Amino acid sequence: MSKFAFPPSMTSRPVYGRLEPRAGSAHLMIADAEGAEAILDVATPDMMAKAHIIYIPKGTDFGDRLRALSPAQYYEGPSYAAAEQRIAKAFDDAKMGLQVYLSGTEGVIGQAQHAAMQAGVPHTAIQTEHRGSTARRMQCVHCKGITEDVETDPFQCSHCGLHLFVRDHYSRRLAAFQGVNIDAEDPGNVPEAKGIYE
Amino acid sequence: MTIQFNDETFRDDYSFHNSDRALKRFPFPFHEDSYMYSVNMEQHQGGPSDSIYEKRFDVDEHYVSEMRDRAIVLADDPLRCQSLPHMTLAGWDLLELIMVSKSEDYPDLFELHRDGDQWRWVNKPMGIDDSFTFLDEATLPYGPMEYITRQTQGDFAVLDQRDDNLWMDAGMITTQADWSLDFDIGMNFFEWHAPVPLAHEKGIFVRALKFLLNIQQGAPARRLNWTLTVNPLLDTSPENYHKWGIQKTSMTPETVGAKQHLRVELQTFFRLPRSNALVFPIRCYLCSFQDLTKTPKWARRLHRVIRDLPDELATYKGFIDNRPMMLDYLSQFDDGLPTSLGIWPDLDTEPPLQKG
Amino acid sequence: MSGAQKIPVTVMAVVPLNELVTRFEFKRTDGGLLPTFSGGAHTVVEMRDGDTPRMNPYSLMSDPMDQRSYAISVRRDDAGRGGSLFMHKNVHVGDEMVISNPVNLFSLDLRAKKQLFIAGGIGITPFLAQIKQMERLGGRWELHYTCRSKALGSYVDELTTQHPNEAHVYYDDQEQRIDLTALLDGQPIGTHVYVCGPKGMIDWVRKTAAAEGWPRESIHYEEFLAPQSGKPFEVKLAVSNKVIQVGEQESLLEAIERSGVDAPYLCRGGACGQCETRVIDYTGNFIHRDHWLDDAEHVSGEKIMPCVSRFEGKTLVLDR
Numbered sequence: 001m002s003k004f005a006f007p008p009s010m011t012s013r014p015v016y017g018r019l020e021p022r023a024g025s026a027h028l029m030i031a032d033a034e035g036a037e038a039i040l041d042v043a044t045p046d047m048m049a050k051a052h053i054i055y056i057p058k059g060t061d062f063g064d065r066l067r068a069l070s071p072a073q074y075y076e077g078p079s080y081a082a083a084e085q086r087i088a089k090a091f092d093d094a095k096m097g098l099q100v101y102l103s104g105t106e107g108v109i110g111q112a113q114h115a116a117m118q119a120g121v122p123h124t125a126i127q128t129e130h131r132g133s134t135a136r137r138m139q140c141v142h143c144k145g146i147t148e149d150v151e152t153d154p155f156q157c158s159h160c161g162l163h164l165f166v167r168d169h170y171s172r173r174l175a176a177f178q179g180v181n182i183d184a185e186d187p188g189n190v191p192e193a194k195g196i197y198e
Numbered sequence: 199m200t201i202q203f204n205d206e207t208f209r210d211d212y213s214f215h216n217s218d219r220a221l222k223r224f225p226f227p228f229h230e231d232s233y234m235y236s237v238n239m240e241q242h243q244g245g246p247s248d249s250i251y252e253k254r255f256d257v258d259e260h261y262v263s264e265m266r267d268r269a270i271v272l273a274d275d276p277l278r279c280q281s282l283p284h285m286t287l288a289g290w291d292l293l294e295l296i297m298v299s300k301s302e303d304y305p306d307l308f309e310l311h312r313d314g315d316q317w318r319w320v321n322k323p324m325g326i327d328d329s330f331t332f333l334d335e336a337t338l339p340y341g342p343m344e345y346i347t348r349q350t351q352g353d354f355a356v357l358d359q360r361d362d363n364l365w366m367d368a369g370m371i372t373t374q375a376d377w378s379l380d381f382d383i384g385m386n387f388f389e390w391h392a393p394v395p396l397a398h399e400k401g402i403f404v405r406a407l408k409f410l411l412n413i414q415q416g417a418p419a420r421r422l423n424w425t426l427t428v429n430p431l432l433d434t435s436p437e438n439y440h441k442w443g444i445q446k447t448s449m450t451p452e453t454v455g456a457k458q459h460l461r462v463e464l465q466t467f468f469r470l471p472r473s474n475a476l477v478f479p480i481r482c483y484l485c486s487f488q489d490l491t492k493t494p495k496w497a498r499r500l501h502r503v504i505r506d507l508p509d510e511l512a513t514y515k516g517f518i519d520n521r522p523m524m525l526d527y528l529s530q531f532d533d534g535l536p537t538s539l540g541i542w543p544d545l546d547t548e549p550p551l552q553k554g
Numbered sequence: 555m556s557g558a559q560k561i562p563v564t565v566m567a568v569v570p571l572n573e574l575v576t577r578f579e580f581k582r583t584d585g586g587l588l589p590t591f592s593g594g595a596h597t598v599v600e601m602r603d604g605d606t607p608r609m610n611p612y613s614l615m616s617d618p619m620d621q622r623s624y625a626i627s628v629r630r631d632d633a634g635r636g637g638s639l640f641m642h643k644n645v646h647v648g649d650e651m652v653i654s655n656p657v658n659l660f661s662l663d664l665r666a667k668k669q670l671f672i673a674g675g676i677g678i679t680p681f682l683a684q685i686k687q688m689e690r691l692g693g694r695w696e697l698h699y700t701c702r703s704k705a706l707g708s709y710v711d712e713l714t715t716q717h718p719n720e721a722h723v724y725y726d727d728q729e730q731r732i733d734l735t736a737l738l739d740g741q742p743i744g745t746h747v748y749v750c751g752p753k754g755m756i757d758w759v760r761k762t763a764a765a766e767g768w769p770r771e772s773i774h775y776e777e778f779l780a781p782q783s784g785k786p787f788e789v790k791l792a793v794s795n796k797v798i799q800v801g802e803q804e805s806l807l808e809a810i811e812r813s814g815v816d817a818p819y820l821c822r823g824g825a826c827g828q829c830e831t832r833v834i835d836y837t838g839n840f841i842h843r844d845h846w847l848d849d850a851e852h853v854s855g856e857k858i859m860p861c862v863s864r865f866e867g868k869t870l871v872l873d874r
């Protein structure tokens with residue numbers, strides 16, 4: 001199932017909507033994995049004539065269907081890191097009136113949103129739709145290392161090895177949730193890891 | 199009154215201490231025998247003589263040692279001080295506000311000499327005498343915000359105002375109650391307050407923000423906030439929580455009075471002129487339970503407040519596990535007599551403790 | 555807290571610019587320095603028009619970093635309630651007046667990659683200060699300024715000589731128009747647009763930019779609503795226990811102040827929200843004119859912004 005209803009949470013935690021077509025001079029769409037479905041749902045021929053799609057399949061096979069939409073520009077890359085330079089260039093060249101559509105996992109939505117904000121697009125003007133994995137991008141507040149695709153809580157930091165409680169507190173600037181040491185007051189007492197939404 | 203600066207530490211051997219004068223002017227934050235979040239804001243236009251409200255930026259006996267502690271924190275983790283690029287102008291506004299206020303309020307300690315853009319700043323307690331060009335970053339050893347807040351007690355959040363909200367886009371945060379500037383920088387008022395329990399539901403943040411957006415030049419405001427800290431540790435940061443968290447378990451019934459500290463933040467709000475930003479100095483005052491209980495009114499009230507505080511708040515403030523031990527200690531002083539309203543000690547009118 | 559702190563000033567210069575607009579320059583009466591401010595800020599000027607106190611907001615147009623003097627430009631409004639007429643007729647060099655500390659409800663977004671200014675008529679004044687600020691900070695900006703005619707083009711010469719590449723002027727009587735769609739199209743991402751001028755112009759820029767896909771946060775406007783005259787009405791102030799009459803030519807806020815009751819305000823133009831007042835009881839109709847309350851609040855009958863809004867009917871009781 002590619003759609004997930006996130007439980008209500010604190011005000012820093014992102015909430016995701018439904019992509020909808022908006023008037024604009026150009027359309028930049030960045031998605032990973034099942035995020036492709038959201039683009040397929042929203043695409044119209046008019047929009048595609050001015051669209052640039054940047055897609056990271058992560059092992060899914062939506063590529064052909066996206067290409068069949070005939071966007072003005074299409075790119076498929078192996079990872080967000082691989083696509084990053086291209087995304088930066090797309091924002092550097094962009095003009096006012098550009099519409100930004102992001103879909104897929106929280107990690108990719110968050111990082112692309114950050115790139116858009118750096119270029120000067122207000123975050124509230126960026127459309128986002130969550131699809132697919134509910135894994136989180138998380139920053140360890142102690143060593144500052146970021147770990148992608150965190151699915152369980154507590155989680156052992158992949159950089160410094162501390163056991164972290166995965167909070168709902170979220171930073172758009174880091175595009176990450178916060179991880180805080182869980183056994184600081186009782187070293188070694190680490191509860192068993194569970195799925196974050198279990 | 200000249201200030202005798204303490205030589206003390208806020209880590210390792212914790213030699214921090216309050217003089218009698220410091221105890222007398224300690225900002226006890228409870229104006230009645232119970233506590234709940236509220237929109238507790240008032241004008242910041244002075245206060246009783248020698249109170250912490252009297253000056254725009256209070257300087258006390260801990261000044262030099264606190265600045266030494268800040269330098270240690272920054273050397274260890276420079277990310278505690280950050281300013282997004284558009285906030286440099288606000289940094290200059292802040293530098294001006296502090297230099298003008300301190301040189302006017304403490305002429306024996308600080309001097310500011312201005313000749314157009316050419317400024318000379320003398321900070322006698324810290325042995326600083328620097329000349330620089332106002333609005334030219336190249337003439338200062340640090341950015342303007344970092345330069346001046348390395349010389350001013352308290353943390354500083356500098357907020358950009360736009361889209362009917364405040365954005366935490368710069369700050370010097372080394373004495374925080376367990377929150378991270380590096381994580382929160384760039385957030386708006388509702389986002390950085392996200393982890394606070396109950397207050398959102400009570401509409402406190404919506405009303406507080408409306409008030410803050412309208413703070414005007416020359417009309418600063420203030421409020422008090424508080425929490426509890428084991429040991430007089432200034433740097434209770436999430437960054438270092440894995441190091442200091444364990445200290446919370448180190449208290450015994452014998453040491454609780456000396457180790458458990460009430461940590462009060464005097465928070466003030468000033469509009470900055472050139473940038474239209476808002477600065478939010480968060481000045482931290484520490485006092486041990488054993489020192490607080492020397493004041494009868496405070497001894498009675500502290501016990502009642504800690505006892506009746508909702509569990510959500512005790513959990514958020516991080517002392518729910520130690521609360522029973524604190525109450526055992528505090529209850530020996532509470533004789534059940536009524537207390538007068540307001541935060542002041544009322545030493546002349548409050549009866550001495552009948553217990554303890 | 556009622557309004558900004560006051561500053562006593564002396565009129566240093568009164569400079570008529572053309573048939574409609576006059577510039578007034580102030581210095582501090584005590585000889586000290588005025589506060590610096592941010593481009594787009596206004597000050598509220600207090601006038602004593604016989605028995606009638608008047609307080610009008612005017613954008614500060616002088617260099618925000620210059621603490622020696624402030625300047626405002628006032629357009630004479632013959633149909634208005636008299637504040638601008640009073641300034642034109644009764645204010646002379648050497649007069650002592652009282653103004654408020656600067657307040658900014660139209661500040662620059664300093665993150666902008668480029669600032670695009672659109673002014674109509676007297677709406678040029680906040681931009682004059684913002685341009686000086688941008689020049690000092692070294693940011694990119696561009697101005698598009700429409701005037702009725704060359705003769706009424708306040709500050710056109712100064713702008714076009716000092717900033718030949720950035721300042722673009724359009725004269726209505728020569729049928730010159732801003733081609734707004736073309737202007738907005740192609741602006742680099744991260745541009746912010748600011749508009750100040752007549753209501754029609756503001757609506758036009760906001761609508762066009764939105765239709766071109768500009769985000770709401772990138773569109774800034776300042777529209778001072780002058781309080782409008784209307785039928786007299788009676789109000790009961792519950793807290794101060796007074797019944798007051800609001801005259802045809804004064805605002806509800808002015809009438810409250812005239813009765814000696816201290817009421818909060820900042821902009822006196824329906825924009826800042828500071829004067830928001832709770833309605834305790836009413837029979838009749840509100841004439842809401844502010845930008846602050848939303849539609850639901852307007853119909854609720856629970857709140858009124860006394861700086862610009864009025865009332866018609868039998869009873870109105872306010873929590874003041």
Ligand code: HEM
Pocket residue numbers: 235236237238239355357364366375376377378382390391392393394397402406407410421423424425478511514515
């Ligand atoms: C604009 C300046 C302000 C800044 C920068 C600021 C910042 C913060 C931060 C960073 C926290 C910690 C949140 C966390 O747990 O991560 C906090 C807590 C809090 N803030 Fe603010 N705040 C401001 C103004 C206010 C105002 C005006 C009020 C209310 C009237 C307020 C009420 C609170 C409360 C109730 C807490 C919880 C504190 C506790 O229980 O210890 N804040 N604030």
Ligand code: FES
Pocket residue numbers: 818819820821822823824825826827828829830844846859860861862
């Ligand atoms: S005073 Fe600003 S809205 Fe009335």
